Amino acid sequence: MSDREGVLARVVDEVADYVGAGLSVHLVGPRGSGRSEICALVADRLEDEGVPVLHVSGHRAWQNEPFAALTAAGIGTATPAGPRRTIGEMTTALSKQVSSGTVLVIDDADALDTYSVGALRNIHRQRRLLAVTSSRHQHPVAENTLMVGIAPSVQVRAPALEVDQVHEVCREILGAPVEAGSLARIAMATGGLVGLVRAIATVGPRTGVLEQLDGLWRLPRRTGWAPELASAVEPLVAGLDQDAWDGATALAVTGPVPLDEAEKLLERTVLDALFAHGLARHSEDGPGSGVVGLYPPLIGDYLITEGSAFGLVIARNHLAADQRLLDYATHRPRGADAALLHQRTQRQMADEVARARRAWTETPSAETALPLLVALRNTAAPRDQIDEVERRTPLADTQESAWMLAWFATWKAVELGDLKAAKAVLDDGLTRLPTFAATLEGARAHLQFQTEYVPELPSVEPDPRDATGAELLGVVAAERLLAAGMVEQARNLLESQQPQHLHPAGLHAFLVGLADVLGGDLERGIDFARDQLQRANESGDAMLIQAHAYLCVLGLSIAGRLTEASQAAFQSLSSSSVAAYRDVAHTGILTLGAEIAMAQGRPEYARSLASQIGGAKVAFGPWPGMVASIMAPPSGRMPSLKELCELVGQRLDAGYVTGGVFLAVEAVERGANENKHITRAASLATGTESPLLHGMGAYAAATAAGNIDALREAIVTLADAGALVFVTRAAITLAILQREAGDLAEAADTLDIAWERSEISGNRAGLFRRAATHIGLSARESEVLRLLPDGPTTASLAADLEMSTRTVETHLHNISRKTGVSGREDLARVATTWLRPAPDGDYSRDPSGDRHFTNGS
Known part of the structure; x- marks a missing residue:
């Protein structure tokens, strides 16, 4: 994977895999979703692998110019004074340009001129082309589009970034982390579109949209909008006719509304136009018919300030009615649906604050104050507003x-x-x-x-009232x-x-x-x-x-x-x-x-x-x-083992046995041995009525004592309690104790079983890095191991790593000796499972820099 691919690496992998399997790929997504960037990254990946690539791009300004896209790509170029090429001539020129194995990468394929589409479809009938095309969503699908003419093919959607990917993009640009609530608001406002995320992270610090406080970037305002972001949003709404522009503005002001209300707010033709343009989304995660709103929600912020005056009138007329608010509880919406419902919730909460404030202002009392206080807290209102309610409510x-x-x-x-x-x-x-x-x-x-x-327990006797x-x-x-x-x-x-x-x-x-x-x-x-x-x-x-x-x-x-x-x-x-x-x-x-x-x-x-x-x-x-x-010590360093054990004691002294037992497991995984607080936590766990705490206490006691047999029994108890994450962690600890006892092969078997049985956890490479740290491969050994799953020969490995064949063989021998795993096939397997390198190539770092960090509670 190229570092340049970053958060788009997964979709680049997916597209490249399909092409490698002989399938054309059509990449769809709105503007700002990274479609063009993905096309370029796929082309780079293919060229790096020795695959010939022909780049073609569509341009809406050239759609009426015959063969404009092919001519711009250098195919069949005529002299300025020469005659225009015929379809046959352009097909012949294209056929000469597209050698065996060439992959066409066509960005903005929905903007190709029809003559270029015809030539490409004609050459595809003569010899099957492999193509990677990109376009916006087209609903309904046009008959003369290139994507209908190239088969077999698959459709891949440009990704909506997950919150950790949004953070990765922001962190790369800002150089510091973003506060969790602000990070979520960025993800929701942008709908996870990488272009908009980059725009906010780049423009935000210069416009006051983002401010840094205590080392964290935050959104100080309710909205992430600034006029300077208009240039990032305007391409999304380019091409709307006046009716659609009015309708989009109205929908921006009302926010997401139920489908039946959307049909009252806007004419059906206008709604259809917004859906066809990819600006309106219908989420079915709410009850009934779901909600309709603009996507990504940042468009709404833009239109509220820059949109149509007539659209504002449409919205005001609609909101004049005492419409019911949509009550819903999100199930597990993601991507565009999550962004839409998040936007709807914000509007509802703002309405609730206004209603509650009116009621309290008219009749200040505890009965009217409580709804207002809840609403103020829900919208992160300033402290002085809550102080005012406290001061003025009798x-x-x-x-x-x-x-x-x-x-x-x-x-x-x-x-x-x-x-x-x-x-x-x-x-x-x-x-x-x-x-x-x-x-x-x-x-x-x-x-x-x-x-x-x-x-x-307070001894007060409750009054009947x-x-x-x-x-x-x-x-x-x-x-x-x-x-x-x-x-x-x-x-x-x-x-x-x-x-x-x-x-x-x-x-x-x-x-x-x-x-x-x-x-x-x-x-x-x-x-x-x-x-x-x-x-x-x-x-x-x-x-x-x-x-x-x-x-x-x-x-x-x-x-x-x-x-x-x-x-x-x-x-x-x-x-x-x-x-x-x-x-x-x-x-x-x-x-x-x-x-x-x-x-x-x-x-x-x-x-x-x-x-x-x-x-x-x-x-x-x-x-x-x-x-x-x-996870976040005030001193900036993680607590030492002694401090951690003392913290276990403090929790137990305060009466928090449950929390203390969880901390005791953390302490022994970090290396604590026999300790009075660990012993006490394990003993108290035995006296509880909790199967989970029984297993955790037994795990802590067995690990502190280095007792392999007792640890096996603890794993059974944890499994009976359904605590799979602690079963896996205890199995990793068991493997470490087996290694310390000299049973490297048995330890490897234990890790194999633990990896297989923890499949429900999904991505869990970090969970196993305690074992990888204990094995202690050198940087060169890790590099050799990382390349093994690709199946290179020893000679090709040596060439790739600029080593001698003997040196590579020595590294492979050392890896086998350290892991207890022998044979290239088995080493390649563990390199993709429990010995998979951490993303940063370092098994020993944690959020605060402590080298003993593990994943306990």
């Missing part, structure tokens, strides 16, 4: 007033990191609202549980049990509770799902968490969205479903309602997301996520992955 002797104080206390403690101010709010509330002491004391205990230690307080105290009692690993006791308690208030009910549901995960019923816990996440999205409560999203990521990662876990993490971080919301669940998602990225062999994306964890105001949370210093 208290009354009501349940809503008590819950409003609990909300303010939570915001101050978790979002602002000011636990003292939070407790002051609750103390004042106890004086003014004694009837609702249970709500206020329950909120205090829950905050202490989230930020300090596992508290004693304080139903929410009774529910909140029940939640605190259950989370105390789960923190201690007492899963069955917690389940029994949770089953006896039926909370009705939104927030206690959401926390109760989170604990039900967590009990399933810790109890070894991972599938049920994951499915339940996903259902609850959908409900939380419908309610718009950012705290609950993050809590259930964290549980999804945790459960999926423990189950070894790394690809799904990574997607769940991104969906949470990119959600409009939580992109700027920071709490302990957000820290957990970032930490787990960074660990998953490392396990997948994506260190740059891991570094991007890890660099953002340090922004959390609360350094610790109660559950696994909620310890910021593991």
